[in-house]
Amino acid sequence: MREGKLKVGVLVSGSGSNLQALIDACAVPGHPAEIVLVISNRPGVRALDRAKTASIPAVVFDHKNYPDRASFDADMQKALDAADVEFICLAGFMRLLTTEFVEHWGGRMINIHPSLLPSFKGLNVQQRAIDAGARFSGCTVHFVTPEMDVGPIIQQAVVPIHQDDTGDTLAARILVQEHRIYPASLRWVAEGRVRVEGERVFLNDAVYPDTGLLNPSPEQAN
């Protein structure tokens, strides 16, 4: 077990409900991680208010003010270094990162994505899962690699897709599970229980449920 708490930077672009879940988890006494910096690429977003309320330093690097991704990432890197950040959580951060930045943080940056990867990478994934006729969707916490929405998976949660779902209702159902698995995954990482081997993640003392979930349920279809 490492000495002291893992210093975490959280990158956001919007509402910050996942940031809030991480803030709340880290506030539990004895939690092995602390959020030391929040960075947003958009000014005025709710995530910044959440950071302020929690007395966490927050900075905005408005991507519109940068000529290219490299200069934007370089400014983020400076801020992360100045805050002694050791580990990054992307929490609704809707900006592609340069390969250089991703490789610098290799094995030290995770993301949450609102689909069951490797299905439905990219944008508008809830509506795309509905349109594809999938019966289940969910969310994935994974290590970040240069290819978008690809990287060793730490944890997933599954939710059913209902026949009257819209993208928004499905997104809301998935978000509830995001707020469960993102803090859990960060805790495991900070506890040093996570090991990456190739594409796979191994977790010390993991519990693997052995249940199945059917959707629609045969019982209710009678």
Ligand code: GAR
């Ligand atoms: C979340 O659903 C997150 O999984 C998604 O954006 C939302 C942010 O919500 N992220 C992505 O789609 C990244 N590819 P939040 O700002 O309330 O946490």
